[in-house]
Amino acid sequence: MLDKRGFDLWAEGYDKSVGLSDDDNTYPFAGYKKILNEINNRVLTSSANKVLDIGFGTATLTTRLYEQGCKIYGQDFSEEMIKIAQEKMPEATLYSGDFTNGLVKPLKEQKYDAIIATYSLHHLDDEQKVIFIKSLLNLLNTEGIIYIGDLAFQTRDDLESCRLDAGKYWDDEEFYFVYENLKGLLPNLKFEKYSFCSGILTIKN
Template identity: 25%
Template sequence: MQEWNPTQYAQTARFVSDLGEAVLALLAPQPGERILDLGCGDGVLTLKLQTAGCRVVGIDASPEMVMATQSRGLTAHVMDGMALPFDREFDAVFSNAALHWMPQPEAVISGVWRALKPGGRFVGELGGQGNIATILTALETTFAARGLNVPYPCFFPDPTTYRQLLEAGGFSVPTIELIPRPTPLPGDLRDWLMLFAQSSLAWVLPEERADFITEVVARLRPQLYQPDGVWVVDYVRLRFLAQKPPNAP
């Protein structure tokens, strides 16, 4: 199982929330709106929504991340994003870099639909088709060399597939686009792998894990390591705005 340590996340992956500003701009939050932050992480963007005058509820599957969000003085709950219990409570549902960790997108979309008031909007960004493809190939090759077939536990859809899922869930989709976004890491690729490939690495014996990561890094160095000493990961994001009709029941 993937686990999240707020301190490790802040050191290794603060760029995730820093690069979420474009999704916030698409959301265009208005003072007084009640907004659900779906997959709130450690609450950095949740706090920005509250600062904008919104009434925000954050939810996340990680108890540690929820505690970090609560420590900012925010309302947050441990909750499965694929089993949302809300009923027409929110003006908007916002999600940044979380939906691809939820392997049942139909259940997520259905829950968001129920959570929204008629006329509400669902705005999000997730990993899209081609996201971290170079890293996934290196992981697959290194696992195969050990006789293992270990899938990466994320859902990276193309725009057509995700539009169809949203429309099947009752939404109209004014905006959906795939955005290549090569992303410099603040540190070493090893740190990124130990955080974001944690559940895959669990298939490797603990005493062999360091050597496994060394092999993966060696495979990726020619493609992702830059002359200035910075690792740049081949992120691709899928950003969308979906609307629940004003006359929806």
């Protein structure tokens, strides 16, 4: 798992390397563009205005929402990625901070129409995911939705199959979503598969 400095160093080449994995349909980013496109479309068709992006990286997704008039808030721990994102979205409200320690106070004082997290929450183990996601539900406006696009599997068997296929490339320091393990712990959780190693999870209040 990359630390803060690792993500800072990866910032300039992040979009390219992710795109190559997606284009080749390989772990870990197979389905990446489909997931971002789908979340983008759902947020826009829901008429959401105020959007929180957790672990926004280089703002590949939120830049599109920003350009369509959404008011963007976000938190990321990579200063270099924040710089790139802020250049793309000059009026976005972006904060530096490691979300594994929680959101910064100003973000917790707001309410949002949509909260998105793409390829970021796999840095939390299952117990931490449940606690963190439940805390996000309190930040949603009425009819608000949490959209999580990430490495995710319907069952533990699906995850283990992917682990076997990935071999030496598998990252044992990341904690991927397994729907069957979380569905009883998070209210109204839904899962949609987008590739052999990814999907979208949605949660409503």
